Every structure is written in structure tokens, then in C-alpha cells.
Amino acid sequence: MKDTEQSIIEAAILIFNEDLSAPLEKVAEKAETTRRTLHRYFKDRKELMQRCEKEIRRSCAIAMTQAYNSSEDPVIQLENMFYAGIQCGTKHTFLHKLHQLHDHAHETSNKDCVKFEQTFQLWNSHLKLLQTTGLISAHLSSEWIQNLYNGIVTACIASQNQTQMNQQDVKKFAWFSFSRGIGI
Structure with a gap:
């Protein structure tokens, strides 16, 4: 069942x-x-969408936590978390789509917004740590970095759907683009 x-x-x-x-x-x-x-x-559709959101938050949070715990080196932690986001792929982009619907206003008092933020809390706090320690450019806002990341994950999904592209190459290209984009 x-x-x-x-x-x-x-x-x-x-x-x-x-x-x-x-x-x-x-x-x-x-x-x-x-x-x-x-x-x-x-x-109904609403119940299915709610379950989809719950599944996405659960699986992405597990993947990010495992990736973070895979190393003590903060840059390697970021790289592994980046790959975990790519692995979550469609789930990651779908959650962002749901959260950015045209009628959505992000509010800290909204329980769905809180759950959304908690899903990416480890990722965001790690980015801030890397910025304060000078490993990532302090000139970039966290919103910009998040949008860059989302764009690269979307590009990865599109590239993975093209059968002629090697999956390992896609991951390498993605990390190269992201790491250079944030100044690592």
C-alpha cells in the first residue's frame, strides 16, 4: 500500500x-x-499537494543534513550540500515553485513559510558562516546566492533530461558555475 x-x-x-x-x-x-x-x-488535489510538500521537505532536509555531516571542511560541506540539492532536483524546484506562487506573500507568521524556511535553514546558515569567514564573497546577498543556486539546479534538471549529457559532467559543470559565481 x-x-x-x-x-x-x-x-x-x-x-x-x-x-x-x-x-x-x-x-x-x-x-x-x-x-x-x-x-x-x-x-483531492489540495491533500495531494500538501503531501507532496511534506515529502519534499522531509527528503530534502535529510539529504542536506547527511551532506553537511559528511565532512568537517566547510567548503566540502557546501559542495556536498550543493550536490544533495541537485540530487533532490525536481523536488527542490517544485517546492520553490509552490512557495513562490503569484498569490503568495512570504510571511514569518505563516506556518507554511516557517516550514519552507526550516527546510533550507542548514543551507542558509552555512552560507552565512562562509560569508562571515570570507570563504564566500560578502558582496552577494543570501537572496542572490539562493536564486543563483535555484537557477543552476534548474539547469541541471534540464541537462539531465538530455540523454547525451554525462551525469557526472553535469554535476561538475554545476559546481564549477556555482562556486565561481559565489567567489570560492
Whole structure:
């Protein structure tokens, strides 16, 4: 039962990342199930979207924490966290899309905004540490660095979808671009 539920969530993330208004039939088809089965697990689109967000926050937070704990060297920690973000790929970009919808105003009193910030708290605090220690250019705002990172993750996803590109090359190109862009 959990495999079907998880397949639906993963399919929804992929489908909705491309088109937030895609029909649930398309999600069911991607999950290789029926719409009827989809509704056994999720009563409606809103509930499915909420579960997608929860899954994304959980998996991205785990990946970032593991990457951070993989080294004592702050630059290697950043590089590994960067790769974890790329590994989260579509999940990462989808979470940002959901959080930046046209009718969304980011507020610290909004519980969804708080959860969003907590997902990236380790990443953001590590960037600030690297800036205060001079390992990253202090001329760049954290918002700029985050937007640069999001753009590179999006470029990685597009490149990975092109079968002629070697996946290891994509990761190397991405880190090269990001690290040079922030002054490492």
C-alpha cells in the first residue's frame, strides 16, 4: 500500500512541477494507477499537494543534513550540500515553485513559510558562516546566492533530461558555475 501511495506522490511532484494545473488523471497515469486508486489515498488535489510538500521537505532536509555531516571542511560541506540539492532536483524546484506562487506573500507568521524556511535553514546558515569567514564573497546577498543556486539546479534538471549529457559532467559543470559565481 505504501508503495502505491509513494508512487502517486513522486508522480505528482514530477507532473505538477511541469504544470501545476495538470489533471489528476495525468498523475495517476504517471504513477501507473487509476484515478480511483489515487483517490483512495488522497481525497483531492489540495491533500495531494500538501503531501507532496511534506515529502519534499522531509527528503530534502535529510539529504542536506547527511551532506553537511559528511565532512568537517566547510567548503566540502557546501559542495556536498550543493550536490544533495541537485540530487533532490525536481523536488527542490517544485517546492520553490509552490512557495513562490503569484498569490503568495512570504510571511514569518505563516506556518507554511516557517516550514519552507526550516527546510533550507542548514543551507542558509552555512552560507552565512562562509560569508562571515570570507570563504564566500560578502558582496552577494543570501537572496542572490539562493536564486543563483535555484537557477543552476534548474539547469541541471534540464541537462539531465538530455540523454547525451554525462551525469557526472553535469554535476561538475554545476559546481564549477556555482562556486565561481559565489567567489570560492
